[in-house]
Amino acid sequence: MLVNFKEMLSQAKENHYAVPHFNINNLEWTKYILEVCQEMNIPVILGVSEGALKYMGGPHTVTGMVNGLIEDKQITIPVCLHIDHGQSFDTCKKAIDAGFSSVMIDASKHELEENIRITKEVVDYAHERGVTVEAEVGHIGGTEDNVSSSIYNARLEECVELYEKTGIDAIAPALGSVHGFYKGEPNLDFDTMKKINDALPIPLVLHGGSGIPDDKIQKAIESGISKINVNTELQYSFSTAVRKFLQEDEKAYDPRKVIGSGEQAMKETIKKKIELFQTK
Numbered sequence: 001m002l003v004n005f006k007e008m009l010s011q012a013k014e015n016h017y018a019v020p021h022f023n024i025n026n027l028e029w030t031k032y033i034l035e036v037c038q039e040m041n042i043p044v045i046l047g048v049s050e051g052a053l054k055y056m057g058g059p060h061t062v063t064g065m066v067n068g069l070i071e072d073k074q075i076t077i078p079v080c081l082h083i084d085h086g087q088s089f090d091t092c093k094k095a096i097d098a099g100f101s102s103v104m105i106d107a108s109k110h111e112l113e114e115n116i117r118i119t120k121e122v123v124d125y126a127h128e129r130g131v132t133v134e135a136e137v138g139h140i141g142g143t144e145d146n147v148s149s150s151i152y153n154a155r156l157e158e159c160v161e162l163y164e165k166t167g168i169d170a171i172a173p174a175l176g177s178v179h180g181f182y183k184g185e186p187n188l189d190f191d192t193m194k195k196i197n198d199a200l201p202i203p204l205v206l207h208g209g210s211g212i213p214d215d216k217i218q219k220a221i222e223s224g225i226s227k228i229n230v231n232t233e234l235q236y237s238f239s240t241a242v243r244k245f246l247q248e249d250e251k252a253y254d255p256r257k258v259i260g261s262g263e264q265a266m267k268e269t270i271k272k273k274i275e276l277f278q279t280k
């Protein structure tokens with residue numbers, strides 16, 4: 001059974017580690033992530049972007065697939081199925097109605113007042129159904145699903161206002177991280193991160209978790225981050241392995257072998273991230 005992120009993130013916040021949010025893009029990825037997390041006995045958040053939702057067929061396809069894997073693979077760890085960067089109330093509502101246990105409403109492109117209005121509408125709908133809500137303040141840089149944004153850092157007062165006026169369950173303050181690969185060293189504002197963490201009782205989320213050096217990930221966790229999102233590094237390790245396989249075996253055509261050639265590399269990346277996020 002799917003769970004929302006409340007319990008897993010409050011445990012993480014209290015005990016100073018981070019729960020991984022891994023984006024899923026297809027059946028195989030979902031299976032690999034669940035298998036590794038089960039083996040390592042840690043809770044996981046499966047993030048589904050709007051683009052991935054559409055790619056996989058829609059919210060019912062995704063909930064059917066994830067619930068089926070939990071059942072068939074006898075997954076007993078807590079699994080949260082979460083919309084990543086939901087752009088509208090409508091996307092979040094459809095996902096909740098289809099059985100998602102959590103959503104992110106990302107109305108951060110709007111002015112704060114409008115962000116608050118849209119977020120509150122989602123919170124009201126979600127909380128009545130036991131679903132958790134993450135929201136964003138500021139702009140995370142880079143590109144995800146062909147949506148690009150330049151960095152605009154969140155301010156403490158905006159985060160407090162968004163929390164107080166909406167009752168969200170987790171907050172993603174943009175503090176210098178980017179989606180996709182970094183150009184140079186990431187410049188994260190740990191000071192503001194810590195201040196937001198001290199001011200709010202809810203967990204903090206770090207987007208753009210790929211490509212951040214290990215010591216900065218640890219510093220982010222020390223500064224209050226309880227959930228870290230990773231997509232690009234999984235995409236990269238998976239695709240690199242598949243590319244190598246196809247170059248080495250030009251006659252390969254069975255899709256199970258082609259896609260499956262990315263399994264080991266991707267699983268290794270998942271393991272490394274989990275180990276890093278658990279270190280204190």
Ligand code: 13P
Binds near residue numbers: 047
């Ligand atoms: P990366 O592109 O750094 O993996 O970030 C993913 C993410 O933040 C999804 O919300």
